[in-house]
Amino acid sequence: MGSLGLYPFQVPEKVERLLATTRILGRQYLRPLGLEADRQGHAHPPDHPLYAMLAQAGYMERRLAQEAPEEEDGDAGRERWGARSAIAALEEASYWDRGMAVSLPGPGLGGPPVAQLGTPEQRGRFLSIFRDRSRPRWGAFGMTEAGAGSDVARIATRCERRGDRWVLRGEKTFCSNSPRADWIVVYATVDPALGRAGHRAFVVPRETPGLGPFKVERKMGLVAYETASFPLADCEVPAENLLGGEAAYSGNAGFVSAMKTFDLSRAAIAAMALGIGRSALDHASAFAAEAFDLARPLNRHRRVAERLATMGRRLDAGRLLCWKAAWLVDRRMPNSLEASMAKAWCAQAALETTSLAMEVLGEAGVVRDERVEKLFRDVKAMDLVEGTGQIQRLVIARRTLDYPRDEGVGR
Amino acid sequence: MTASAPRPEVVPPETPIPMDFDLGEETREVLGLAERFGEGLRRGAREAEARDGLAPETVSAYSGLGLERLHWGEAAGGAGLGLRLKTLVLERLGHADAAAALALDRRAWVLTPLVTLGGGPRADLEAASPALHLDPGECLGLRDGRLGGSIPYLPAARADLLLVLRGRVLHALRSGLDLEAVAPGALHAAGASRLALDAPVAWSRELEPAVAWWVGASWRFPLAALLAGLARASYEYARAYCLERVVFGRPVAHHQAVAFIFADMAMAVETAGLCLEEAAVRAEALGPGAPSAAALDRAWLQASEAALYCTNHGVQLVGGAGYMRDHPVEKWMREARALSLLAGGPDAALEALAGAALTRASAMGEGAA
Numbered sequence: 001m002g003s004l005g006l007y008p009f010q011v012p013e014k015v016e017r018l019l020a021t022t023r024i025l026g027r028q029y030l031r032p033l034g035l036e037a038d039r040q041g042h043a044h045p046p047d048h049p050l051y052a053m054l055a056q057a058g059y060m061e062r063r064l065a066q067e068a069p070e071e072e073d074g075d076a077g078r079e080r081w082g083a084r085s086a087i088a089a090l091e092e093a094s095y096w097d098r099g100m101a102v103s104l105p106g107p108g109l110g111g112p113p114v115a116q117l118g119t120p121e122q123r124g125r126f127l128s129i130f131r132d133r134s135r136p137r138w139g140a141f142g143m144t145e146a147g148a149g150s151d152v153a154r155i156a157t158r159c160e161r162r163g164d165r166w167v168l169r170g171e172k173t174f175c176s177n178s179p180r181a182d183w184i185v186v187y188a189t190v191d192p193a194l195g196r197a198g199h200r201a202f203v204v205p206r207e208t209p210g211l212g213p214f215k216v217e218r219k220m221g222l223v224a225y226e227t228a229s230f231p232l233a234d235c236e237v238p239a240e241n242l243l244g245g246e247a248a249y250s251g252n253a254g255f256v257s258a259m260k261t262f263d264l265s266r267a268a269i270a271a272m273a274l275g276i277g278r279s280a281l282d283h284a285s286a287f288a289a290e291a292f293d294l295a296r297p298l299n300r301h302r303r304v305a306e307r308l309a310t311m312g313r314r315l316d317a318g319r320l321l322c323w324k325a326a327w328l329v330d331r332r333m334p335n336s337l338e339a340s341m342a343k344a345w346c347a348q349a350a351l352e353t354t355s356l357a358m359e360v361l362g363e364a365g366v367v368r369d370e371r372v373e374k375l376f377r378d379v380k381a382m383d384l385v386e387g388t389g390q391i392q393r394l395v396i397a398r399r400t401l402d403y404p405r406d407e408g409v410g411r
Numbered sequence: 412m413t414a415s416a417p418r419p420e421v422v423p424p425e426t427p428i429p430m431d432f433d434l435g436e437e438t439r440e441v442l443g444l445a446e447r448f449g450e451g452l453r454r455g456a457r458e459a460e461a462r463d464g465l466a467p468e469t470v471s472a473y474s475g476l477g478l479e480r481l482h483w484g485e486a487a488g489g490a491g492l493g494l495r496l497k498t499l500v501l502e503r504l505g506h507a508d509a510a511a512a513l514a515l516d517r518r519a520w521v522l523t524p525l526v527t528l529g530g531g532p533r534a535d536l537e538a539a540s541p542a543l544h545l546d547p548g549e550c551l552g553l554r555d556g557r558l559g560g561s562i563p564y565l566p567a568a569r570a571d572l573l574l575v576l577r578g579r580v581l582h583a584l585r586s587g588l589d590l591e592a593v594a595p596g597a598l599h600a601a602g603a604s605r606l607a608l609d610a611p612v613a614w615s616r617e618l619e620p621a622v623a624w625w626v627g628a629s630w631r632f633p634l635a636a637l638l639a640g641l642a643r644a645s646y647e648y649a650r651a652y653c654l655e656r657v658v659f660g661r662p663v664a665h666h667q668a669v670a671f672i673f674a675d676m677a678m679a680v681e682t683a684g685l686c687l688e689e690a691a692v693r694a695e696a697l698g699p700g701a702p703s704a705a706a707l708d709r710a711w712l713q714a715s716e717a718a719l720y721c722t723n724h725g726v727q728l729v730g731g732a733g734y735m736r737d738h739p740v741e742k743w744m745r746e747a748r749a750l751s752l753l754a755g756g757p758d759a760a761l762e763a764l765a766g767a768a769l770t771r772a773s774a775m776g777e778g779a780a
């Protein structure tokens with residue numbers, strides 16, 4: 001087990017090294033570039049030297065291993081660490097800048113459905129591009145539509161089989177990294193009346209005619225990566241791009257693959273929220289130490305100290321939830337209750353933390369140069385993506401109370 | 412307390428004041444005027460945010476309405492219509508665009524303590540861009556008649572008068588106010604600056620503790636009205652959206668988990684509004700000093716909590732779309748957080764109220780002795 005003290009739980013040396021590298025990357029690049037993107041009001045372009053540098057250094061392969069892991073089964077007796085190392089690294093990267101962390105090249109949220117639902121041929125075809133170090137590449141995940149977010153069963157993008165091709169027609173929204181993605185996993189329905197059973201997942205390559213144009217949304221925060229809406233206007237993809245092939249869609253396979261993605265990704269979002277919260281806590285602590293003579297027993301100082309203590313306590317409890325959710329993944333045990341708890345708790349705790357950090361800074365908290373103002377804007381999305389806080393609570397209620405399953409509540 | 416001294420059964424209430432909810436015709440007319448003006452502010456809110464200020468026409472239209480000095484006495488050039496009406500007007504403007512309202516009305520509320528206390532030379536009341544700073548911990552240094560230190564943020568682009576409440580002393584500065592523009596995360600329309608201060612004090616006045624508290628509270632109080640307006644704006648916007656949007660077979664608002672959040676938002680908005688009105692009536696009835704300051708700070712805390720709650724949930728309930736600038740809720744969430752840090756923020760209000768609570772508790776002890 002490692003001993004660099006980069007994480008509050010013992011982790012293997014390999015994970016310690018990953019955390020140490022992430023810290024260097026974060027300090028040198030993610031933090032300054034994240035602040036710069038926020039000031040400029042737009043993401044850095046895909047040809048930014050950082051992305052090329054990371055591609056050359058094999059960064060995309062590493063993300064591939066995290067986001068679309070090959071089934072680890074050999075090595076009998078060796079403990080799996082994939083999920084835990086992923087969440088530890090994501091917390092660390094988000095500590096430096098969550099927006100930049102998401103902007104880095106790799107399959108992103110598109111990785112898990114390809115890995116889980118794709119045939120071996122498809123996995124090879126779509127995921128192997130991330131082993132090519134010659135240029136940075138991105139994947140994206142397109143589920144949400146203007147009329148269907150939490151209620152994904154309502155997606156209206158249609159897919160229709162024509163000979164050896166599928167034709168996709170509709171509009172996706174809030175799809176992160178899509179304008180620069182080499183391919184996007186797009187969910188569509190053969191017939192909206194079938195609900196989830198009608199869902200199909202396709203890999204739509206960037207150059208497909210009818211895909212786009214992309215409209216980049218203007219977000220409250222997280223400016224360092226692009227979230228965009230785009231139409232699919234009679235977009236034709238070869239039948240081989242239907243993930244898993246036709247046979248895979250007996251029952252709810254398409255929907256289930258999308259939902260399965262969430263078991264790790266929910267803990268991952270929770271870890272990212274923790275990273276943002278920890279960043280706010282550290283900034284507020286440093287500010288307090290500099291601005292106030294904390295040794296003086298003033299009521300005001302007491303209040304500052306109490307805020308800092310509350311922030312730390314909430315984040316520490318959240319980290320345990322994340323760690324357990326990831327530990328269950330590593331043990332190949334069901335974790336949807338724990339993942340939803342981690343996501344619901346950490347998103348809220350991190351928002352509270354950034355808000356309290358602004359109170360510690362007082363009026364200085366309004367100024368953008370002070371990092372916490374940005375963190376406050378960034379963190380709100382953590383309670384919206386990958387299933388909103390309300391949806392997580394529904395999952396928790398279902399697991400703990402046998403709460404009746406609303407038609408289609410999945411996300 | 413000794414065993415033989417019984418506790419008093421009842422804590423004495425605050426001084427009774429008349430409190431009814433009939434606004435009256437004249438008030439309703441003025442509020443209608445404010446609401447109509449507010450519609451224009453709301454339409455121009457994103458533009459004002461982008462240009463870091465208000466269009467000159469907006470500024471002159473506002474001064475033409477005569478809402479600014481509504482609550483000042485006639486001797487000071489005001490309309491003498493009282494703090495309650497003024498507070499309700501500010502709530503309406505906060506509902507429309509709190510950042511714009513801050514810019515438009517700042518002058519009146521910064522100068523209000525001077526008008527009420529009759530302090531400072533007449534010229535100060537003519538200041539075009541007065542600003543204020545609260546320094547309860549005396550972080551600014553006073554030496555040889557100069558005030559020095561750093562003020563990290565002022566919601567203003569310029570200042571020709573700076574009033575500083577440092578501890579219990581009110582200082583006025585008229586020169587050396589070289590504001591440096593900064594980029595704010597919210598309230599762009601009000602302007603944003605920092606100030607490295609080293610400037611001569613024009614005059615100073617030591618205040619009784621109760622009056623000093625009242626000055627601080629009276630500066631926080633108009634912000635409370637804007638915060639209450641923001642809370643209501645966010646509540647109403649999200650409510651309309653969630654009654655329209657259908658998920659899982661019914662309007663978002665009709666899912667019980669959401670309906671309960673709306674119920675909490677509705678209570679937050681209602682209590683914030685009531686506390687504001689009560690505080691204004693109390694201040695009108697009791698005048699400057701601790702008894703009315705407590706109500707002002709209470710209203711400030713209530714409004715600030717309501718605004719933080721309602722704007723956060725406003726974004727949440729509009730979902731992913733709420734995080735995008737196409738909807739106003741994300742702007743309101745930033746503004747609620749920023750506004751509630753101004754004029755001493757929660758700590759100054761809590762500190763003051765905690766002091767009052769201790770005084771009240773020890774009054775009980777004395778009653779028992």
Ligand SMILES: Cc1cc2nc3c(=O)[nH]c(=O)nc-3n(C[C@H](O)[C@H](O)[C@H](O)COP(=O)(O)OP(=O)(O)OC[C@H]3O[C@@H](n4cnc5c(N)ncnc54)[C@H](O)[C@@H]3O)c2cc1C
Nearest residue numbers: 141142143144149150174175176388390666727728730731
């Ligand atoms: C920064 C950002 C990045 C994103 N990136 C992606 C991406 O890459 N790919 C992608 O597909 N999507 C993406 N999204 C979309 C995101 O997944 C959706 O916004 C989210 O699922 C919520 O859906 P919605 O916005 O339609 O809200 P709605 O589903 O309309 O929800 C509105 C409100 O109703 C609540 N609600 C819904 N159902 C219930 C219920 N049954 N009970 C109680 N409350 C309920 C919700 O919690 C929410 O508060 C992104 C969003 C953001 C903000």
